[in-house]
Amino acid sequence: MLVILTDDQIFAPEQVCQSCLLANNSGQPRWHGGQLRCGQAIRKFTEQQPEQYECVMGFRIANIK
Known part of the structure; x- marks a missing residue:
C-alpha cells in the first residue's frame, strides 16, 4: 500500500496525486x-x-507492506 508522508501526517495518494500531471489516469x-x-x-x-521514494513534486511516498 502506498502512502504519502509529510513531517506529521500520512495521506492516501489519491488525496495528493490527483492534481499531479505525472499521475496515472486514476490519479x-x-x-x-x-x-x-x-x-x-x-x-x-x-x-x-x-521503502521510500521522493516524487518529482517533492513528496515522500512509502510502500507499506
Whole structure:
C-alpha cells in the first residue's frame, strides 16, 4: 500500500496525486513492477524501514507492506 508522508501526517495518494500531471489516469502515482516511475528511491537506513521514494513534486511516498 502506498502512502504519502509529510513531517506529521500520512495521506492516501489519491488525496495528493490527483492534481499531479505525472499521475496515472486514476490519479494514482505511477507504480509499476515494485518501483515508483514518477520519482526516485530514497536510501533505507534500516531493514525495518519501509521503502521510500521522493516524487518529482517533492513528496515522500512509502510502500507499506
